[in-house]
Amino acid sequence: MEFFEYREGGLSAEEVSLSEVASAVGTPCYVYSKRAFLSQLSALREAFAEADPLVCYSLKANSSLAICAALREAGAGFDIVSGGELFRALKIGADPATIGYAGVGKTEPEIERALDAEVLLFNVESVNEARAINHVASRMGVVARIALRLNPDVDANTHSYTTTGKKENKFGIEFSQARELIGVLRGLDAVDLAGFHLHLGSPISTVEPYLAGLGKLLPFIEEARSNGVDVRYINVGGGYAIEYGDNTTVGPAEYAAAIVPLAKKSGCKLIMEPGRFIIGNAGVLLTSVTYLKRTPTKAFAICDAAMNDLIRPALYGSYHRIWPVKTSLPVDAYDDPGGEGGQIVDVVGPVCESGDFFAKGRRLPDLSEGDLLAVFSAGAYGMTMGSNYNSRPRPCEVLIDGAEYRVIRRRETYDDLIRGEVF
Ligand SMILES: Cc1ncc(COP(=O)(O)O)c(C=O)c1O
Incomplete structure (x- = not known):
């Protein structure tokens, strides 16, 4: 985690701002240092x-x-x-x-x-x-x-x-x-x-x-x-x-x-x-908040990444630190349900399973739709365990090297989803 730093303007890896990467390649995407x-x-x-x-x-x-x-x-x-x-x-x-x-x-x-x-x-x-x-x-x-x-x-x-x-x-x-x-x-x-x-x-x-x-x-x-x-x-x-x-x-x-x-x-x-x-800690999964949803009992941040992109929370109940890419709050304010400020949310994806979550009951700063979140420690058993469940194209991957970054695997297309199929 120490390889990703909050600087002025938000989270960066090496000399590259992750907001810039997300604007260039879209979300969800894996970013590695x-x-x-x-x-x-x-x-x-x-x-x-x-x-x-x-x-x-x-x-x-x-x-x-x-x-x-x-x-x-x-x-x-x-x-x-x-x-x-x-x-x-x-x-x-x-x-x-x-x-x-x-x-x-x-x-x-x-x-x-x-x-x-x-x-x-x-x-x-x-x-x-x-x-x-x-x-x-x-x-x-x-x-x-x-x-x-x-x-x-x-x-x-x-x-x-x-x-x-x-x-x-x-x-x-x-x-x-x-x-x-x-x-x-x-x-x-x-x-x-x-x-x-x-x-x-x-x-x-x-x-x-x-x-x-x-x-x-x-x-x-x-x-x-x-x-x-x-x-x-x-x-x-x-x-x-x-x-x-x-x-x-x-x-x-x-x-x-x-x-x-x-x-x-x-x-x-x-x-x-x-x-x-x-x-493991050399990679993050970047995802955007598509919708905020409040039920009588809970708040959900529904993201554009899902369990098909990172299945560890669903499979093992694994903990991944999640934090907005742009934030003014200190990072160490994260995940203290008894803490103050922000809100308690379930961070979830759009897949049709209640197991499709990245975090449950997590304290995060107040979010808006469109906000970019970083799911940390996603470098290992993230992309390799990814699937096309719900016919979702798998995300792209970006490698950061100093002040440079490049796409090392392009985002899948709908055509990729049906490659090899006959009907
Ligand atoms: C035989 C063997 N070696 C090495 C590993 C790598 O484990 P880790 O990524 O925790 O280092 C595994 C993981 O399943 C394994 O099965």
């Missing part, structure tokens, strides 16, 4: 420097090509979970030797493309997936490097939909099953078990889940080594949290202080998969 996401990447790298990690940006957080290209130029690798994400990574010239392929349901055509591209590692989540990778690799006459994703049954204290390291989750392999799988892998010629992977959930705002997961993983690595496995990689996943305005989280230094000593002790190359930490 390049300086913001590059500085997040550097902050993580600096904190973890002692372990010299391979930082694989998790493309699912925001896979817009211009953003991925800028991160690649800055030296990031990529964490992918589908053939489509592989396509995007290769499109922006990512070095396949920096790509890790995760996900529970890789199909054979996806595996084949990734092998053809020579990605660094497949993070394997089941015995049948290992067999499928072996089958495809053997048909192609190559050997696939794999890391087993373990499920340490650790509670990451996230929303239940984004917890991935508990035994009831579909992710990862339980330790005794992983032991058996290591036995199975001995009989498979086309896979090379090169490491282990953990991803516990997202966002994880304390270090304890990482410590608990690694506390179980490290002895397992030793055991695997004593059974002849040449373990070279330890992947600690992503999940590094950001501040949304209603929470507190540790920062890169605290994550590193917990993880680096254990990674070094493992004697493995450290891989990390941050997504949200890099891009």
